[in-house]
Amino acid sequence: MKQLRLGLFENAQANDSGTATWRHKGNKRDHFDRMEYWKNVAKICEDASLDFLFLADAWGWSEVDGERPEICSVEALDLPRLDPATVAAALLECTDKLGLVFTSSTLVEPPYAFARRVATLDHLSEGRIGWNVVTTGTAETATAAFGIPMVNHDERYDMAEDYMQLIYKLLEGSWEPDALERDKQGRFADPNKVHRITHDGPYFRSNGYGNTSYSPQGTPVLFQAGLSTKGREFGGRHGECIFLGGGPVDKLAEQVRLIREEAAKAGRSPESIKLMSAFSCVVGDTEEEAEAKYKEVLDSQNPEVTVASYAMYTGLDLSAYAPDTPMSEMKTELSKTQLERFKDKTVGDILENWHAHGVRPSPVVGTAERIADAMCDLAEQTDLDGFLLTPVTQPGTTIDFVTKVLPILRERGAAASGYSDGTLRERLIGSSQPTLPSDHPGAAYRKHGEHSGIVAAE
Ligand SMILES: Cc1cc2nc3c(=O)[nH]c(=O)nc-3n(C[C@H](O)[C@H](O)[C@H](O)COP(=O)(O)O)c2cc1C
Secondary structure (H helix, E strand, C coil): CCCEEEEEEEECECCCCCCCCCCCCCECHHHCCCHHHHHHHHHHHHHCCCCEEEEECCCCCCCECCECCHHHHHCCCCCCECCHHHHHHHHCCCCCCCEEEEEEECCCCCHHHHHHHHHHHHHHCCCCEEEEEECCCCHHHHHHHHCCCCCCHHHHHHHHHHHHHHHHHHHHHCECCCCECCCCCCCCECHHHECCEEEECCCCEEEECCCCCCCCCCCCEEEECCCCHHHHHHHHHHCCEEEECCCCHHHHHHHHHHHHHHHHHCCCCHHHCEEEEEECEEECCCHHHHHHHHHHHHHHCCCCHHHHHHHHHHCCCHHHCCCCCEHHHCCCCCCCHHHHCCCCCEHHHHHHHHHHHCCCCCCEEECHHHHHHHHHHHHHHHCCCEEEECCCCCEHHHHHHHHHHHHHHHHCCCECCCCCCCCHHHHHHCCCCCCCCCCCHHHHHCCCCCCCCCCCCC
16 A cells, blocks of 8 residues: 555635535634634644645635625635735744645736745745646636636636746746855855746746745645646646545546546656545544534535535536536536536536535545545555545544544555655655656756755854
8 A cells, every 4th residue: 555645625714615614613714814723723734744734725706697695705605815825934934844835826926926936935944835736717706806808718728838837937947056155255146057037928928037046846846636638738747746626436546547648648757746636534433423523514504605606616607507407518617627527417416415515525424444444445446646635624624534544544554654854845746856857847947056955044
């Protein structure tokens, strides 16, 4: 059994995944805008030696017929939220080994500013940063908010491709890894190792110098999660760790296979991509106790949230369709994944079930032993490398996982017992170096020079 990679899904808002569980008595997410909340979550992750904490994000919100439904504010469905990169920065001081991964959008964030922000975090964290590259499912509202034109689904990936080329130029090609000398009797940086970059792409332009010197990982570990055809091609080219949304064994195994195929087509080692599926669980000392706990979560939710929540991900107003309408008839320019998932279902099925789990997979509900079995079986049958734990209530179900399920996984040799040394890339991807491997397209932009590694302050 391979050792599973484990990360924790978080979202800097009161709810996540399109559900509305904030009212549940065990859910502390309603205080997502307090530092104490985040310190506690980070401590749980680091005490359990989880590989990383992932902070998801979206810029947009839910709109049905051009209006944000009142229920969105009543149930904190989409807004308010905090900026995930800033939350990651705030957690640097209280964490030491934990990877900090956050989402940033290639649709709305200017690449030059983003390159500086992410490199700053990689410097300060000494190489613990990951970037989840998203093209933004909530594109209609996000582009309206930024006052820029809407870009359709497939073109958003063309734009993301251009974005990546510029990011690589800035992060890999502007400052050579050993440009800094910090010699008080000599020079701070070797001018021969600082290069002007120019980029004149179809979507982005830049002419100048990266604002930040080469960071411990150069490019942060690249995460990705788009599962449409375009999304998979993009992930196969750039992703180092790819999230899957969960689902039945055969579907997951197929997705894993297709993504590894895309990596091979891009000239990369298919095994170097780590595939992690979202995974939720509700643990009880007995099956009955677990079922009762889950019922309590479902009872605390407002099923009315469904229409607004589904609209946030797809722009589709399910209340406008007859319940027996097949989902296969729908089309979206927002998240194609959230349509694909339900192609064999009807509108009525979604209306009845969506509130229970939203975009997160249905939880495995049962004893710790049963949950550990489910994880091991799933990993073996699908060739997954690990799981992104998606809490049902936070921190309740996460604490249950780390105290009850994780020890069983460790006993079976399926989970690490502590952190090994090195950057997030070395630990998570198993790379022999902190920077992008030579078969990754970003590595081609790296100028010569030895990686200076992490330079301790004197
Ligand atoms: C585990 C997981 C986490 C995700 N996190 C985000 C996120 O933080 N922000 C976002 O906009 N999309 C997120 N997504 C959605 C995907 O990145 C992607 O945008 C979506 O699937 C639509 O792209 P597609 O149509 O190419 O599949 C996530 C998906 C999964 C499975």
